[in-house]
Amino acid sequence: MDIRSNPGEDAELCLEVAGPEKEIFFDPENTKAAILTCGGLCPGLNDVIRGIVYFLDDWYSVNDVIGIRYGYNGLSSNPFSPPVQLTKEYVSDIHMSGGTILGSSRGNPPVSLMVDNLLNMGIDMLFCVGGDGTLRGAHEIAKEIIKRNLNISVIGIPKTIDNDVPFVYRSFGFRTAVAMARDALECAHIEAKGAFNGVGIVKIMGREAGFLTARSVCASGDVDYCLIPEMEFPLHGxxxxxxxxxxxxxxxxxxxxxxxxxxxxxxxxxxxxxKDASGNVRFNDIGKFLKDEISKAFDSWNEVVNVKYIDPSYLVRSIPANSEDNIYCADLARYAIDAAMSGKTDMMIGYWHGTFVNIPFGAIGSKKRMTGDCKLWMAVLSSTEQPIDWW
Incomplete structure (x- = not known):
């Protein structure tokens, strides 16, 4: 199939459809799996953990599974907390809660040390759940394992509330986050209507991509301006x-x-x-900036304005997944297990053109971005009052 990660790219890739193979590589009775979660929280993390534990046991009779605590830190020489044994009983109801029972962290210890510790723990397959930084870390771990000629499978499950990982049409937890962000927009809308010249501002997560903001705007139907990282909108004049x-x-x-x-x-x-521990640049607060600039402008015009600023970021990402994301997380877990048990490594599970696919880490490339002519942005423009020529 013709795959275009970003508009204008001509790269063509033939993607392998995810799923079980006729033969498996690992002996279930002697296989030990490990799971870790990294980066920011996202609805559905516990669902993925639960799915991996359940499907390993139910489908492949693998019941030796450990949870690495606090991301890649758990593979360091001095982890915050030791690993925890994961059983079906231990994870039976974790999908009812937000966050991750394993904890999370940012930053990576030396790759060689992490591989040493995987060997010391007797790990045969490692499932890494996280965003682009986590997937890059998993890629480096897999390369070191291959370099040493070791039989350890490394599989990534992409997690990003920004929905910006290539070859992942939608990331798990994204639709749950859209619903929660829409609720925050409705609250701000009510606040704005309750005051003369009321202006509600809601800051939504999305460092370099505006997918979550744009989808939330379309879900709301009440938003007048949608401002995203891909667009340099004018402020004055x-x-x-x-x-x-x-x-x-x-x-x-x-x-x-x-x-x-x-x-x-x-x-x-x-x-x-x-910068944070993962090397991400810390941004100034655009919501507070807009609140201050709007207030100053209306003061200069001697006109009344009432600005209410809401930042629901941590509320959006820390809630349990909704039923649709419950199902999607279970699918990702199942396909990740199929890949690992068949001996595949150095790859993640993607979802492209309505199909779950196996994506080599080396093919991931740059993050997804919205464009001014994409269907989602056309939907935003039809829903809001903002000028078309701001893009």
Whole structure:
């Protein structure tokens, strides 16, 4: 099939459909599996953990499974906490809770040390659940294992609330997050309508991609402005956000609702200059910046404005998965186990063109981005009041 990770790319890849093989590589009675979760929280992490434990036992009779605590730190020489034995009884109801029972962390210990510890623990297959940084780490672990000619399978299960991993049409927990973000938008809309010239601002997660913000806007139907990282919107001047907002309030019932991704507006406010443990640049608060700029502009015009700013980021990502994501997480877990048991390694489970596929880590490439002519952005423009020429 013709695969285009980003618009304009000409790369063609033939992807292997995920699923069980006729023969398995590992002997179930002598196989030990390990699971770890890294990076930020996301709805469905516990579902994936539960699915791996259940399907390993039910489908392949593998019941020696451990949970590595606090991400890659758990494979270091001085982990925060020792591994925990995972049984069906231990994980039976964890899908009812948000977060991850294994904990999470950012940053990677030396790859050679992590592989040494996998050997010391007798691990045959490692399931790494996380975003692009986690998948890069898993790729390095797999390469070191291959270099040493070891029989350890490394399988990635992509996790990102931003929905920006290539070859993953939607990441697990994304639809749950959209529903929660939509609720936050509705709260802000009610607040905005309750005051004269009321303006509600909701900051939604999305460092470099605006998929979550855009989907939430379409789900809401009440948002007037959708600001995402891919778009450098103007702030000042006749065609800028402030003047447009001023006209909108006079024309449309004296209230407005703005949805802004956390990574939007970097052309206006820059970065903090700091980085987290994973090397991600820490952003300045675009929501607070917009609140202050709107207030200053209306003060300069001697006009009343009431701005309410809501940041539901941690509420959106820490809730349990909804029923649709429950099913999707179970599918990802099952296909990851099929890949590992057949001896595959250095790969992740993707979902592309409605099909679960095996994606080599080396083929992942750059993150997905929205474009000004994609169907999702067309839906956003039809739902909001913002100018088409801001992109």
């Amino acid at each position: 006749k065609g800028g956000l402030l003047e447009h907002l001023r006209r909108h309030l006079k024309k449309h019932g004296h209230h407005a609702l703005i949805a802004v991704a956390e990574g939007a507006g970097r052309h206006l406010i820059g970065d903090t200059g700091e």
